[in-house]
Amino acid sequence: MxxxxxxxxxxxxxxxxxxxxxxxxxxxxxxxxxxxxxxxxxxxxxxxxxxxxxxxxxxxxxxxxxxxxxxxxxxxxxxxxxxxxxxxxxxxxxxxxxxxxxxxxxQITEPERGFSFQGSGPLDMRMDASEETNSRMTAKDILNGSSVKELTEIFRKYGEEEHAYRIALGIVRKREAGELLETTDDLVRLIREVLPAPVQRKMGGHPARKVFQALRIAVNDxxxxxxxxxxxxxxxxxxxxxxxxxxxxxxxxxxxxxxxxxxxxxxxxxxxxxxxxxxxxxxxxxxxxxxxxxxxxxxxxxxxxxxxxxxxxxxxxxx
Ligand SMILES: C[S@@+](CC[C@H](N)C(=O)[O-])C[C@H]1O[C@@H](n2cnc3c(N)ncnc32)[C@H](O)[C@@H]1O
CATH class of the missing domain: 3.40.50.150 (Vaccinia Virus protein VP39)
Structure with missing residues (x-):
């Protein structure tokens, strides 16, 4: 059960x-x-x-x-x-x-739902992925389709992420270089790459936690x-x-x-x-x-x- x-x-x-x-x-x-x-x-x-x-x-x-x-x-x-x-x-x-x-x-422990920064899965995060709401954007759609300004706002507003701009800029630069984010691993790796190690140490918790929270809130409105x-x-x-x-x-x-x-x-x-x-x-x-x-x-x-x-x-x- x-x-x-x-x-x-x-x-x-x-x-x-x-x-x-x-x-x-x-x-x-x-x-x-x-x-x-x-x-x-x-x-x-x-x-x-x-x-x-x-x-x-x-x-x-x-x-x-x-x-x-x-x-x-x-x-x-x-x-x-x-x-x-x-x-x-x-x-x-x-x-x-x-x-x-x-x-x-x-929901969190099933990697294929894409909610967790700990498991590896597609960047989905829709709580309701049924036919009727299939048009709703997934986390991947938001990450690969939003501007630096839009991503910064999502990470700041819904995740209260202090390093929102730096992470948003990293995502858009990768996209411009032809690399789209596909999986939760891709996103975690990118966050680790753009945030210097001392910053990550000071974050007290997983460096991707707030960005994942922000995306989940945005995806599900x-x-x-x-x-x-x-x-x-x-x-x-x-x-x-x-x-x-x-x-x-x-x-x-x-x-x-x-x-x-x-x-x-x-x-x-x-x-x-x-x-x-x-x-x-x-x-x-x-x-x-x-x-x-x-x-x-x-x-x-x-x-x-x-x-x-x-x-x-x-x-x-x-x-
Ligand atoms: C923290 S869990 C609730 C756990 C529950 N109280 C229990 O003891 O089993 C939150 C649940 O609310 C659902 N949920 C979140 N936002 C919702 C919404 N806007 N409409 C309907 N269900 C929602 C999620 O799918 C999830 O199953």
């Missing part, structure tokens, strides 16, 4: 109390069904609607959750379309929407998708419902924090707790991937969220 060790499971479950009152939960990033499995196992009345744009993840999640058959459904779509749930006949709103952003271990999904999530919540957003890098966390603050100013709910929750030391020790995780929780107001709005208004109408 393929697994992904879910991050901050206890913290997620604590935030969902009282468990017997949990109804529909939208798992926007179903992955291999790790969080969903715990939710279904602990919240007797929970029904999970799980989104994933990755066909392999959906298949594995279906198998991993099979013992909860009838209590979950899997949706093959980008979570940016989450808002569509509110159009379902009889939709009464979700108790919670969970985001566990980024990629799963399964992750920041725009997240912004749309957060707005949609607020609309599908029931009054008093919660959004739980777990991010692994500052760009995503900033987006979540800013959205929650804006909503609070608009009076539609509040962040609770005020600050991000981080994993315990024990969890970081046992699952290194959790070290950068930040979980933020937004609780919508009883009166003002999505559909509940209308339901409340009807109840309050004078008879």
């Amino acid at each position: 393929k697994e992904h060790v879910p991050v901050m499971v206890n913290e997620v479950l604590e935030a969902l109390r009282p468990w017997e009152e949990v109804g529909t939960v939208v798992d926007a990033t179903l992955g291999l069904g790790g969080h969903s499995g715990y939710i279904l196992g602990n919240c007797a009345n929970a029904y999970v609607i799980g989104f994933d744009q990755d066909p392999f993840a959906r298949e594995v999640a279906g198998t991993n959750l099979s013992r909860y058959s009838g209590r979950f459904e899997v949706i093959a779509d980008n979570f940016r379309h989450i808002e569509k749930l509110a159009e379902r006949p009889g939709w009464t709103g979700a108790s919670a929407v969970l985001f566990d952003l980024g990629v799963s271990n399964m 992750e920041i725009n998708a997240l912004e749309e999904a957060l707005d949609g999530a607020l609309k599908v919540l029931k009054p008093g419902g919660k959004i739980l957003a777990m991010s692994y890098h500052s760009l995503e966390d900033r987006m979540v924090k800013t959205k929650f603050r804006e909503w609070e100013e608009q009076g539609v709910g509040r962040s609770s707790p005020r600050k991000a929750i981080t994993p315990s030391e024990e969890e970081i020790e046992s699952n290194n991937k959790s070290r950068s995780a930040k979980l933020r929780i937004f609780v919508s107001d009883k009166e003002t969220s999505g559909k509940g709005d209308k339901a409340d208004a009807i109840h309050r109408m004078p008879t």
Whole structure:
């Protein structure tokens, strides 16, 4: 059975109390069904609607959750379309929407997906490479088709890579010399070539890490998708419902924090707790991937969220 060790499971479950009152939960990033499995196992009345744009993840999640058959459904779509749930006949709103952003271990450890600087594979990085989205650019298309300025911006904006310009210039010079980047190895080699050894030593981590992150975010349009999904999530919540957003890098966390603050100013709910929750030391020790995780929780107001709005208004109408 393929697994992904879910991050901050206890913290997620604590935030969902009282468990017997949990109804529909939208798992926007179903992955291999790790969080969903715990939710279904602990919240007797929970029904999970799980989104994933990755066909392999959906298949594995279906198998991993099979013992909860009838209590979950899997949706093959980008979570940016989450808002569509509110159009379902009889939709009464979700108790919670969970985001566990980024990629799963399964995606990273399969070299042919091209996500990892550690394995050797084609420069793809599309989470969804299905027929319908086949027109979407791969990492290779971006690397071999963008100008120095465009590449610099991608590496800076999405990877916060200090040496963005130098790496972008190296890529374009290689291309002009007739050498196109084909594989993850080609890209790692190029980054190692253009960055002097003392610079690489100071980077604290693999010298290609931030460039790979930046490309993945660009290929999958992750920041725009997240912004749309957060707005949609607020609309599908029931009054008093919660959004739980777990991010692994500052760009995503900033987006979540800013959205929650804006909503609070608009009076539609509040962040609770005020600050991000981080994993315990024990969890970081046992699952290194959790070290950068930040979980933020937004609780919508009883009166003002999505559909509940209308339901409340009807109840309050004078008879
Ligand atoms: C970190 S994993 C989630 C792991 C999951 N919580 C678990 O415990 O198994 C993130 C998952 O979200 C999916 N994903 C990322 N961005 C997405 C998007 N915009 N729409 C739909 N799925 C997305 C990825 O394909 C991946 O399977």
